[in-house]
Amino acid sequence: MAARIDHLVTSGTFSLDGGTWDVDNNVWIVGDDHEAIVVDAAHDADAILAALGGRTLRAIVCTHAHNDHIDAAPALAAATGAPVLLHPDDLPLWKQTHPERAPDGELVDGAVISVAGTGLTVLHTPGHAPGAVCLHAPELATVFTGDTLFQGGPGATGRSFSHFPTIVDSIRDRLLTLPPETVVRTGHGDTTTIGAEAPHLQEWIDRGH
Template identity: 65%
Template sequence: MNQTRRPVERVVTSGTFSLDGGTWDVDNNVWIVGDENEVVVIDAAHDTDAIARVIGDRRVAAIICTHAHDDHVNQAPALSDRFGGAPILLNPAEAPLWRMTHPRRGPDRELIGGETLTVGGIDLRALATPGHSPGSMCLYAPELEIVFTGDTLFHGGPGATGRSYSSFDEIISSIRDTLLPLPGETLVHTGHGPATTIGGEAPHLGEWLARGR
């Protein structure tokens, strides 16, 4: 018999992130969202076995990539293969970054801002938040009062924009116009590090602007 599961589970995996000729050690938050029967995986990073252990015998409805930096997608194909060809979802603007890691296999379906995915009775609204990368996406679960922000918004500010395919102006616009209007109590589950809330980050927009310029 399947055990009762929390609607959101986190797996922290460790590996590297490489871009623009540099490589850095990173710990990633992998998010598993659903119920005791089916889940989606948000950002399959570094360790397929660790992710699979938490999934257990549940059906994987989709593997959702918030963006295509290698540390967020490096295990997506392997996890798909392990769970019956679960579809990999990615915004098409991420194609150049995706091909750096997986040149011979593409995602299975486009992830477009405005669409809603439902898993285990939980709605996940896809929010287009370009800036950290051209097709960065966040996923908002209104019933859970949670937004999964990938590398767009962290505890303490926006994600990095000093590398290829990134834009400081775009990430600020995405945060200001798409994320900060969410209810202040919304919990922000990030791609790395600790959680925060929309209300906790909103007062600092002016500081980020001054720092970024």
């Protein structure tokens, strides 16, 4: 059986630089009837466990370490035995949320995470956060972009650890080079495609979020 993509939305808060906001997060589960990985364990470990439905969880992959994307990761790891994987450049952010519990493994640019016969390639895409990554699954014609690319433009870069020129470089060089039909599955909000977003790069630069 080919891998499929399951989706749930969890709700909680995002906190950084002294502010807190209510947010809804996309949680993506990639796998088959037997095994899966979770992309961004946000807010509600019990809801994610229910969506897994008893499947073996191979990894909890963090697209970046803002608290709303990792707050449920330790609980989900404890419940399943799955390792939490994070790019090392985001360890300072991780420690703000989980100072007593380190990730279990590192995400490295170009590494391939395999589940249910499907490979997801790690693309280091800094800008929204130093260790932000995207996961490209060519067999599924999908890229999981976390908060790097949304429908309508780049992720926010107005807070600590973020940098607008860097996120534009990441999107241009790592994402807009993917096939235009590639579905962009984001950390918040609706999906889009590479082809729908690519024509707007110059507009984003001109706006200079």
